Amino acid sequence: MAHDSVEIKPGVHLETATFEGKNKVMGFWMFLGAETVLFACLFGTYLALRNQTVNGPSGADLFDPVLVAVATAILLFSSLTSVFAMMAMNKLDKKGMLFWLGVTVLLGLSFLVLEIYEFIHYIHEGHTFMSSAFGSSFYALVGTHGAHVTFGIIWISTIMYQAWKWGINTETAPKLFVSSLYWHFIDVVWVFIFTLVYLLGMVG
Amino acid sequence: MADQNTSNTQPPEHKPESKMKHIVSFGAMILLTVAAFVLVLRDVVPVVWVLPLMLGFAVIQVLLQLFTFMHLDQKGSFYYILFIAFGVMVAVISVTGLVFMP
Amino acid sequence: MGTLLIMIVFGLFFAAIFTGGYNNTLIQRARKTTAWDWLTSVDHKKIGVMYFMAGIFYFVVGGLEALFMRYQLLVPGNDAFVGRTFNELLTMHGTTMIFFAAMPLIFGLINVVMPLQIGARDVAFPFLNSLGFWLFFFGALLTNMGWIFGGAPDAGWTSYVQLALNEYSPGPGVDYYVLGLQIAGAGTTMSGINFLVTILNMRTKGMSLLRMPMFTWTSLITSVLIIFAMPPLTIALLLLMMDRLFGANFFDHVMGGSAVLWEHLFWIFGHPEVYIVVLPAFGIMSDIFSTFSKKKLFGYNSMVFATSLIGFLGFMVWVHHMFTVGLGPVSNSIFAIATMLIAIPTGIKVFNWLFTMWGGELTFPVAMKWAIGFIPTFVIGGMTGIMLAAPPADFQYQDSYFVVAHFHYVLIGGTVFALLAGAYYWWPKMFGKMLSERLGNWHFWLFFIGFHLTFFPQHFLGLFGMPRRVFTYEPNVGLEYINQVSTFGAILMGIGTIIFAWNMIQSFRSKKIAAADPWDGRSLEWATQTPVPFYNFAQLPEVRGVDAFWLEKQAGNKEMTPAEPLGKIHMPSGSHIPFLMSIALFVGGWGLIARSWQIGVMGLLAFGVTMFMRSFDRDHGFYVKPKELLDKEAKS
Numbered sequence: 001m002a003h004d005s006v007e008i009k010p011g012v013h014l015e016t017a018t019f020e021g022k023n024k025v026m027g028f029w030m031f032l033g034a035e036t037v038l039f040a041c042l043f044g045t046y047l048a049l050r051n052q053t054v055n056g057p058s059g060a061d062l063f064d065p066v067l068v069a070v071a072t073a074i075l076l077f078s079s080l081t082s083v084f085a086m087m088a089m090n091k092l093d094k095k096g097m098l099f100w101l102g103v104t105v106l107l108g109l110s111f112l113v114l115e116i117y118e119f120i121h122y123i124h125e126g127h128t129f130m131s132s133a134f135g136s137s138f139y140a141l142v143g144t145h146g147a148h149v150t151f152g153i154i155w156i157s158t159i160m161y162q163a164w165k166w167g168i169n170t171e172t173a174p175k176l177f178v179s180s181l182y183w184h185f186i187d188v189v190w191v192f193i194f195t196l197v198y199l200l201g202m203v204g
Numbered sequence: 205m206a207d208q209n210t211s212n213t214q215p216p217e218h219k220p221e222s223k224m225k226h227i228v229s230f231g232a233m234i235l236l237t238v239a240a241f242v243l244v245l246r247d248v249v250p251v252v253w254v255l256p257l258m259l260g261f262a263v264i265q266v267l268l269q270l271f272t273f274m275h276l277d278q279k280g281s282f283y284y285i286l287f288i289a290f291g292v293m294v295a296v297i298s299v300t301g302l303v304f305m306p
Numbered sequence: 307m308g309t310l311l312i313m314i315v316f317g318l319f320f321a322a323i324f325t326g327g328y329n330n331t332l333i334q335r336a337r338k339t340t341a342w343d344w345l346t347s348v349d350h351k352k353i354g355v356m357y358f359m360a361g362i363f364y365f366v367v368g369g370l371e372a373l374f375m376r377y378q379l380l381v382p383g384n385d386a387f388v389g390r391t392f393n394e395l396l397t398m399h400g401t402t403m404i405f406f407a408a409m410p411l412i413f414g415l416i417n418v419v420m421p422l423q424i425g426a427r428d429v430a431f432p433f434l435n436s437l438g439f440w441l442f443f444f445g446a447l448l449t450n451m452g453w454i455f456g457g458a459p460d461a462g463w464t465s466y467v468q469l470a471l472n473e474y475s476p477g478p479g480v481d482y483y484v485l486g487l488q489i490a491g492a493g494t495t496m497s498g499i500n501f502l503v504t505i506l507n508m509r510t511k512g513m514s515l516l517r518m519p520m521f522t523w524t525s526l527i528t529s530v531l532i533i534f535a536m537p538p539l540t541i542a543l544l545l546l547m548m549d550r551l552f553g554a555n556f557f558d559h560v561m562g563g564s565a566v567l568w569e570h571l572f573w574i575f576g577h578p579e580v581y582i583v584v585l586p587a588f589g590i591m592s593d594i595f596s597t598f599s600k601k602k603l604f605g606y607n608s609m610v611f612a613t614s615l616i617g618f619l620g621f622m623v624w625v626h627h628m629f630t631v632g633l634g635p636v637s638n639s640i641f642a643i644a645t646m647l648i649a650i651p652t653g654i655k656v657f658n659w660l661f662t663m664w665g666g667e668l669t670f671p672v673a674m675k676w677a678i679g680f681i682p683t684f685v686i687g688g689m690t691g692i693m694l695a696a697p698p699a700d701f702q703y704q705d706s707y708f709v710v711a712h713f714h715y716v717l718i719g720g721t722v723f724a725l726l727a728g729a730y731y732w733w734p735k736m737f738g739k740m741l742s743e744r745l746g747n748w749h750f751w752l753f754f755i756g757f758h759l760t761f762f763p764q765h766f767l768g769l770f771g772m773p774r775r776v777f778t779y780e781p782n783v784g785l786e787y788i789n790q791v792s793t794f795g796a797i798l799m800g801i802g803t804i805i806f807a808w809n810m811i812q813s814f815r816s817k818k819i820a821a822a823d824p825w826d827g828r829s830l831e832w833a834t835q836t837p838v839p840f841y842n843f844a845q846l847p848e849v850r851g852v853d854a855f856w857l858e859k860q861a862g863n864k865e866m867t868p869a870e871p872l873g874k875i876h877m878p879s880g881s882h883i884p885f886l887m888s889i890a891l892f893v894g895g896w897g898l899i900a901r902s903w904q905i906g907v908m909g910l911l912a913f914g915v916t917m918f919m920r921s922f923d924r925d926h927g928f929y930v931k932p933k934e935l936l937d938k939e940a941k942s
Binding site: 016026029030032033034036037039040041043044045047048065069072073076079080082083084087181184185187188191192194195196199200202203 | 223226227230233234237240241243244245251254255258259261262265266269270272273274280283284287288290291292294295296298299301302303306
Binding site: 019022023026027030031033034035037038040041042044045048049052053054129130132133134135136137140154158159162171175 | 430431434495498499500502503506507508533534536537538540541542544545548549552553554555556558561562563564567570571574914918921922924926
């Protein structure tokens with residue numbers, strides 16, 4: 001509770017200044033541990049089923065390196081802007097933080113648009129959720145990642161609103177910090193998706 | 205429950221993080237990504253080497269992400285590192301099981 | 307039409323919440339009721355009691371299902387519960403006992419006892435704790451709704467695919483399993499995170515990790531297992547839902563899917579799950595042995611090491627459930643060796659318990675009887691486990707009653723005995739009353755003898771060739787007599803449970819408040835008052851070693867030395883949001899079961915809305931002032 005007893009000044013780790021904050025950050029790391037295993041199971045499923053195309057198009061036929069490169073660059077860049085936002089938060093620079101978070105959200109949105117475009121394109125090529133085990137496992141893995149991105153966008157926007165209204169304090173700082181961890185984690189998952197789904201798919 | 209013991213002490217101040225560290229780390233990530241793409245799109249190495257190298261790049265990139273962007277290099281991260289390491293172990297075992305024992 | 311109706315009701319419900327268009331005086335009155343108090347409570351002791359009572363309820367439900375099955379198997383060619391009904395009974399018996407009886411009973415005890423043992427005033431995430439309970443509650447309810455609406459799940463608690471796909475399990479049965487467990491499982495994961503952070507972050511002054519009571523240690527390892535074992539189940543259920551509801555092809559081999567995939571995912575979860583339910587049992591036993599032997603636990607450090615090692619190895623043995631799938635001799639051998647390795651830390655534990663009693667000042671209240679009954683029973687289960695861990699032998703035993711006997715020896719002899727021991731041991735702290743020792747003795751002996759009569763003969767049923775999960779058998783092949791002994795034993799267990807229920811009722815009706823420290827206990831929970839005040843400790847205690855309270859008593863102190871001056875205490879306020887969140891998922895889940903994706907999406911959206919409600923809820927709890935504390939202390 002010590003919401004009132006912590007002096008708010010630049011350079012203080014506001015996110016872990018209170019007991020609630022410490023608990024929240026630790027709890028979130030545990031959650032990320034669970035998410036690691038969750039995605040691992042989806043990766044395992046995909047890798048086990050990726051050659052079961054049942055006469056449909058295979059990864060080598062479908063995946064477009066340019067599209068994947070752009071998506072990767074967008075997500076990687078948004079990870080960097082998210083770090084900048086956290087650095088601004090530590091300096092209690094509300095404006096700067098909101099700016100960088102805004103950029104992060106916009107990059108996230110453009111990633112999502114790209115992904116939706118990609119999915120629509122695949123469906124036209126006859127690669128759907130129901131077309132084969134390859135299709136099902138591909139959309140389950142990449143779709144779950146996309147759902148995480150969507151949730152992250154909504155979440156970060158909400159907390160941006162709260163930070164804008166309530167300021168940077170021991171209540172909002174843990175939320176901001178934790179949501180940025182989440183955003184980095186999404187990028188971590190994507191690193192493996194572009195490696196094990198797209199690049200591996202192009203190798204065949 | 206912040207009233208519990210040590211919670212009311214002021215958190216230690218820390219040196220402001222340098223933006224450079226993150227930018228350098230970001231640059232390294234971009235390079236690793238490009239390297240992985242090059243491996244696949246150009247025949248630089250024999251095909252058998254592509255997957256292990258690609259995975260190696262991905263792992264390095266993720267470690268960079270964890271230890272710079274996600275601040276695992278800071279003090280007090282021991283439990284987080286332990287926990288994520290165990291999670292990664294379970295993850296690797298599960299994936300290996302799913303892929304190699306169909 | 308039905309869809310529309312539900313959508314309207316649901317819409318009005320949420321409109322009322324947001325516009326405040328409800329009857330305010332009614333709400334004010336409702337807020338004063340006891341039901342509202344429990345529904346919105348974030349107090350770990352109340353949540354623990356709710357977990358415990360829900361667990362007891364499902365334990366009785368699962369027990370009835372078992373009795374029905376034993377009745378069907380009493381004579382060859384019986385026609386009481388045949389075919390699909392029998393399949394439903396056996397599926398729901400397994401599912402209920404594992405997910406809705408064993409786990410909530412364990413979570414109940416962890417919730418009540420663990421924060422007291424580490425000297426905390428609450429758990430790390432009180433809100434999440436409440437949410438975890440309500441998600442479990444509504445998930446369990448949803449799974450059991452199948453009995454009334456459209457048929458219960460009938461593909462076995464393992465729900466193996468092909469069988470569990472639409473083609474072979476038409477109707478909503480398996481959908482209840484999938485969505486009910488998904489919702490309950492989300493709650494379980496949250497509780498795991500909550501317990502782990504509580505233990506790591508909220509220990510009182512001096513309570514280092516290696517001074518924690520064994521029950522807290524096993525709770526810690528169990529929480530870790532929960533966090534890493536639930537995701538594979540989540541994914542398995544997600545994939546099965548996709549296959550059943552949305553036409554995906556994960557498991558359909560015609561479209562390139564793989565049935566083995568389900569088995570892997572299920573058992574990557576399923577084996578750690580065994581340790582999730584059995585490790586806290588070991589913890590309970592350790593605390594009880596040490597208390598009733600009046601001795602420090604023998605080999606405390608090796609106990610901690612053994613617990614951690616079991617948790618670690620627990621993730622590397624899942625294939626022993628799949629020896630007959632045909633994964634090849636290499637896989638089978640590796641996993642057989644890993645499985646047998648687990649016998650080593652388990653053996654360390656058994657010897658430590660024996661040496662704890664050796665030379666101790668033994669007393670035998672009911673809790674201790676359960677603990678002593680547990681050792682030989684669990685060891686028998688362990689030995690048949692070693693037999694099953696050898697692949698060539700497993701090819702003979704698999705899918706026979708031998709397996710049934712084995713895992714009931716482990717799960718009843720290990721987990722249920724420990725939970726009942728824990729119930730007798732911690733009852734005074736949970737409810738402020740004592741359970742009758744006289745009735746408890748009846749309960750113990752009937753249940754213990756009944757258990758061995760039921761399951762010991764089942765080893766031989768298996769060896770004589772009776773397959774599990776089959777609803778009848780031929781006369782004159784030598785199976786009747788053994789089956790009848792088994793059914794007779796099950797009836798004894800049933801009578802024992804009825805006596806336990808009577809004992810509970812008697813204790814609730816009794817006016818006599820239990821002593822604060824009835825067993826001459828060793829750990830911090832016995833240093834609190836009975837009934838435990840909602841803030842647990844007016845002043846947090848300072849811990850000076852293992853068995854903190856015992857040390858103080860030995861030093862001649864009546865109470866723990868406080869670690870802080872009397873000051874104001876911060877406590878979280880109750881919240882009704884967890885209940886709303888769980889209802890939203892319950893409705894959404896049921897919508898999907900009824901194949902109405904509109905209601906499903908609405909439920910998810912409503913869940914999202916409640917998340918916003920939580921995020922914008924700026925209630926930071928309240929303070930208890932030192933004066934109020936002193937008044938309360940004086941009163942008690």
